[in-house]
Amino acid sequence: MVNSAVKNPNYGGIYMIKLATIAGSDASGGAGLEADLKTFQEYGVYGMAAVTVIATMNPDKEWGHEVFPLDEQTVKSQLDTIFKGIGVDAAKTGMLATNYAVELSAEYIKKYNVKNYVLDPVMVCKGGNLALNPELNNLIIKKLLPLAKVITPNLFEAGQIANINTPETLEEIKTAAKIIHEMGCPYVFIKGGSKLKNEQSAIDIFYDGSEFFKVEGELIKSRWTHGAGCTTAAAIAAGLGIGLEPYEAVTRAKKFITLSLRNGFQLNQWVGPGNPAAWRKAFN
Numbered sequence: 001m002v003n004s005a006v007k008n009p010n011y012g013g014i015y016m017i018k019l020a021t022i023a024g025s026d027a028s029g030g031a032g033l034e035a036d037l038k039t040f041q042e043y044g045v046y047g048m049a050a051v052t053v054i055a056t057m058n059p060d061k062e063w064g065h066e067v068f069p070l071d072e073q074t075v076k077s078q079l080d081t082i083f084k085g086i087g088v089d090a091a092k093t094g095m096l097a098t099n100y101a102v103e104l105s106a107e108y109i110k111k112y113n114v115k116n117y118v119l120d121p122v123m124v125c126k127g128g129n130l131a132l133n134p135e136l137n138n139l140i141i142k143k144l145l146p147l148a149k150v151i152t153p154n155l156f157e158a159g160q161i162a163n164i165n166t167p168e169t170l171e172e173i174k175t176a177a178k179i180i181h182e183m184g185c186p187y188v189f190i191k192g193g194s195k196l197k198n199e200q201s202a203i204d205i206f207y208d209g210s211e212f213f214k215v216e217g218e219l220i221k222s223r224w225t226h227g228a229g230c231t232t233a234a235a236i237a238a239g240l241g242i243g244l245e246p247y248e249a250v251t252r253a254k255k256f257i258t259l260s261l262r263n264g265f266q267l268n269q270w271v272g273p274g275n276p277a278a279w280r281k282a283f284n
Contacts, residue, residue: 016046017241020082021234022105023094024053024067024122030273031055031227032094036234038276039256043238048086050078053097063270072100079104083112090116090241092233099139106143116240119148119185120233123157137161146184150246152233153180158190168197170205170214177207187246191232194219202258206250215250217258224264224272231274232257 019040026032033049040047053069075098082088091114096102109117121144123137141161145151151161155173159166162179167190177188188207196203202220206213235256239249259282260274267273 017044017089018046018048018086019234019238019241020048020050020088020091021094021237022050022052022079022091022096022101023120023230024055024097025049025051026227027054027056028226028267028271028273030267030271031230035227035230035273035276036092036094039231039234040238042256042276042279043235043242045089045238045241048082048088050075050082052101053095055095057270059268063268067097069097069101072098072104075101075104079108083108083114087112088114090114090118090237092118092120092237093144094120094230094233095122096136096140097133099136102136102139102143106147109144109147114147115149116237117148118233118237118240119144119151120229121145121151121153121157121161122229123153123160141183145180148185149240150187150189150236150250151180151185152189152191152229152236154191154193154229155195167192170196170203173205174207174212177205177212181207181209187250189215189236189250191229193228194221204250204254206247208247213247215254217254218262220258220261220264222261222264222272224266224274225261226267226271226273228257228261228274231260231276 021033021036023033037047053067056066057063093105156166158176162176167173167176173190180188190205193202202217204215235253236249239252259278260276263275263278
């Protein structure tokens with residue numbers, strides 16, 4: 001285990017590894033930056049958040065989703081606080097929602113030379129099969145993909161980025177991963193999870209440009225998976241922040257999300273999240 005707190009002579013005390021998430025806020029607490037910050041806490045790192053959009057769920061409309069993007073200056077001011085005022089050891093982006101949030105994220109990640117950047121290319125809500133905003137998605141690919149150390153698409157997102165049909169088999173995932181790598185991201189982690197056909201375990205694929213690695217875990221048959229993608233990407237970012245190599249960060253994140261989903265719970269009649277605190281409980 002890499003220690004996330006080290007002596008810092010400049011401040012006469014302890015230096016904490018610092019992580020930033022640039023993402024949407026989920027009012028229900030299960031996904032988005034709320035899931036990210038819970039994950040950072042379990043990894044023992046200091047988490048900060050720049051809110052790009054607020055997502056709400058209407059209990060009078062069968063939990064129908066609504067999104068409320070923050071204005072450009074509000075997003076920029078948060079990024080100034082985090083990147084200019086404090087500094088980060090690693091960062092991840094999630095739901096960005098607007099062109100200016102994408103542009104600003106790219107600007108600050110590049111300006112402050114963030115090497116440990118994880119791109120979670122949120123292009124669809126869980127269970128959906130249509131891109132939220134094709135124009136925005138193209139901007140994410142153009143501006144953020146080349147800056148990322150690791151990209152973490154689900155199957156639908158991998159197909160959108162690679163401009164192929166949504167992968168359904170391991171070989172199709174490998175094809176998508178190779179295309180995405182050639183677009184400029186050195187490490188590609190495609191989350192197959194429980195969605196692959198005819199598989200008896202939860203399988204993801206990690207590609208480093210020369211070799212494919214099957215990242216396998218327990219197939220957990222549960223409805224309570226809200227926030228799983230956010231949690232996985234946040235765990236990878238935290239792993240990079242504490243000094244893990246990309247493949248090691250991915251395999252630890254896989255263990256983390258498996259424990260979280262195994263201990264997921266029902267929040268209400270519509271949804272239930274995983275439980276990031278299961279990681280801590282497993283070792284205490």
